[in-house]
Amino acid sequence: MTTKKKRAKARDGEATRQALIDSAAALFAAEGIDAVSVRAINAAAGYGPAATHYHFGSKDAILHAVLLDYGSAVLARIHALASELNDSVEVPSAEEIVRVLAVPYQEFLEEDYVRAEQWLAICGQLSLANDERLFSPMEDDDTAVIIGQLLERAFPDVDKDQRDQNFSLAANTLIAMAATWARAAGGAESASAHRLDSLSIFIAGGLSSLMERRRA
Known part of the structure; x- marks a missing residue:
């Protein structure tokens, strides 16, 4: 993979992470942390069912990312x-x-x-x-x-x-x-x-x- 492609992939990854964080924040605030599933976060962000686990690893990890x-x-x-x-x-x-x-x-x-x-x-x-x-x-x-x-x-x-x-x-x-x-x-x-x-x-x-x- 060329350096240019690596940079583009990194930017895409950061954009995905931010979209997941923003979706999680909106859902946690509106519906309550315990009521929100990882599947709901992925769907709200417009990504597949494995997106949150791939980028963060767990619901607790994305909650930490939101707070930070x-x-x-x-x-x-x-x-x-x-x-x-x-x-x-x-x-x-x-x-x-x-x-x-x-x-x-x-x-x-x-x-x-x-x-x-x-x-x-x-x-x-x-x-x-x-x-x-x-x-x-x-x-x-x-x-x-x-x-x-x-x-x-x-x-x-x-x-x-x-x-x-x-x-x-x-x-x-x-x-x-x-x-x-x-x-x-x-x-x-x-x-x-x-x-x-x-x-x-x-x-x-x-x-x-x-x-x-x-x-x-």
Whole structure:
């Protein structure tokens, strides 16, 4: 095979992978991850019954690819904001820590509403089910460690396990509600962004209250 043909084949392969990822994202968001079959993903993308297995190997693998393809920029932004906040000499507030997550979600909604809505819907499903696959794209970075450091600085008198549990509840609520509101907006990007900002304030208050109860 000539170099030119190899390049053309590689481009075709990437196009197929992207089509499968986009089809899977739309189906996972609309019908639910568990309800979607590999056969349905292949059919929606317009490929044969073996396409997903050939390019990804399994349904879990294409789910991981969806989370990474749609959310990589969001995760990078979360890491950057968490690092910036952690570098500050000021003790972080609960609202500032929650906004480390909320601001990238809001920016994604404003930049690409359709992809953001689908990604949030998928993350919301995994979050509500406490499904560890939600965190698979973060396995190779230290974002969770940095957020843990922020929580320790903000709430030093609270036990680490309790801090982590409280923040997990706050983060899961943020993701689930952001997904619900994004879908309900039906394309009203600015409305979703405004609601997400209000939700961040509400969740930060709840997080602070939970932490204060553990101090008492």
